[in-house]
Amino acid sequence: MKKELRSFGKGPAVSLFTLGTMRALGSYEQMYSVVKAAHLIGINHIETAPSYGPAEIFLGAAIKRLKDEGLEPPGGWIITSKLLPSYDLAEGKRQLKSLLKRLNVPRLKNLAIHGLNLPEHLYWTLNGEGSKLIKWALNKGLIEQVGFSSHGSFELIEQAIASKCFQFCSLHLHLLNPERIPLAQLALKKGMGVMAISPADKGGRLQAPSATLINDCQPIPPLELAYRFLLAQGISTLTIGASQPKDLVIAEKFINANHPLNEIESQSISNLHEKKRFRLGNTYCGQCRECLPCPQKVPIPELLHLRNLTIGHDLESFAKERYNLIGRAGHWWESVDGSACQECGECLPLCPNNLPIPDLLSDTHTRLMATPRRRLWD
Numbered sequence: 001m002k003k004e005l006r007s008f009g010k011g012p013a014v015s016l017f018t019l020g021t022m023r024a025l026g027s028y029e030q031m032y033s034v035v036k037a038a039h040l041i042g043i044n045h046i047e048t049a050p051s052y053g054p055a056e057i058f059l060g061a062a063i064k065r066l067k068d069e070g071l072e073p074p075g076g077w078i079i080t081s082k083l084l085p086s087y088d089l090a091e092g093k094r095q096l097k098s099l100l101k102r103l104n105v106p107r108l109k110n111l112a113i114h115g116l117n118l119p120e121h122l123y124w125t126l127n128g129e130g131s132k133l134i135k136w137a138l139n140k141g142l143i144e145q146v147g148f149s150s151h152g153s154f155e156l157i158e159q160a161i162a163s164k165c166f167q168f169c170s171l172h173l174h175l176l177n178p179e180r181i182p183l184a185q186l187a188l189k190k191g192m193g194v195m196a197i198s199p200a201d202k203g204g205r206l207q208a209p210s211a212t213l214i215n216d217c218q219p220i221p222p223l224e225l226a227y228r229f230l231l232a233q234g235i236s237t238l239t240i241g242a243s244q245p246k247d248l249v250i251a252e253k254f255i256n257a258n259h260p261l262n263e264i265e266s267q268s269i270s271n272l273h274e275k276k277r278f279r280l281g282n283t284y285c286g287q288c289r290e291c292l293p294c295p296q297k298v299p300i301p302e303l304l305h306l307r308n309l310t311i312g313h314d315l316e317s318f319a320k321e322r323y324n325l326i327g328r329a330g331h332w333w334e335s336v337d338g339s340a341c342q343e344c345g346e347c348l349p350l351c352p353n354n355l356p357i358p359d360l361l362s363d364t365h366t367r368l369m370a371t372p373r374r375r376l377w378d
């Protein structure tokens, strides 16, 4: 059966799901079984990174074995790997050559700048050593197109998209936090490919949802609803980080779901948001960002989003984990938590919902402050 594909920048079209490789690091056999299962359901795009431990080596070997067995997507695999925006030209060349060697490929279809999170990262890519590296790699035919992944600010992502230097981007886009969908749509409008980073896990640990969330999404399981929501928004491809073939069952179900939301899906999404609003009452933060900037650099919308998840969807353990990563994940996540609020009151007149922001930040801090957990791939 013909598989649905979506355009992805100037490169070859990609399947609606992309296999993420950071969960199949236990052994080469584990990676092989997951890549084979992905191929069999029609996935043709894989994302990896040097930061994912042995992922590239396992992946290169798995792809070769599958090819020897006659298992390869039409037109071959499309691989996206990444480089950090920090190397000088000589080191960048070394890193890229090693990356290609690990993957066992002569060239990379998609090179993403990994974590374009700060203005200096964008400068590195557009004007600094990164721009020389990209030019060199394109001229040598070692890469075919360039994109970025970002956990950075709206403004930074907008600048990156406007630069016209990137053909694709990977963003945090989630059913329970659709705040960045307009950025994705801007990128799509410019002809870029857009990949949703971790719509299941970072989207609220939807692979193990709360009973409240399951009930609110009825009759559709939360993760399925999240995938359908993103695909119906036109997002080019959704990453799915499988550790075993059975993790791809839902991707198989929706691998050709290239159509708008149906009535039941739309109704489930409305119900979900309505119930969240009801539980939060007049403390619901609409994520409009009008309250920024805070002189203490408190990321008010991001913190109140975690409060929305806790009260609105009963996702306290996920919200606690995210809250306690604040200040512990470098530029990959927020660095200031609710305790930094000095109650100066500057944000109060800016909020269209008249929220008592300092009180809500204090409440968020009290609810969510707990023992930290380690990030998956550090």
Ligand code: SF4
Pocket (backbone or CB within 6 Å): 293, 294, 295, 296, 297, 298, 300, 340, 341, 342, 343, 344, 345, 346, 347, 348, 357, 358, 361
């Ligand atoms: S009240 Fe708190 S959150 Fe609001 S602007 Fe002042 S320091 Fe920032």
Ligand code: SF4
Pocket (backbone or CB within 6 Å): 284, 285, 286, 287, 288, 289, 290, 291, 292, 300, 301, 304, 350, 351, 352, 353, 354, 355, 357
């Ligand atoms: S202005 Fe109010 S509603 Fe908007 S993000 Fe800030 S706190 Fe939330």
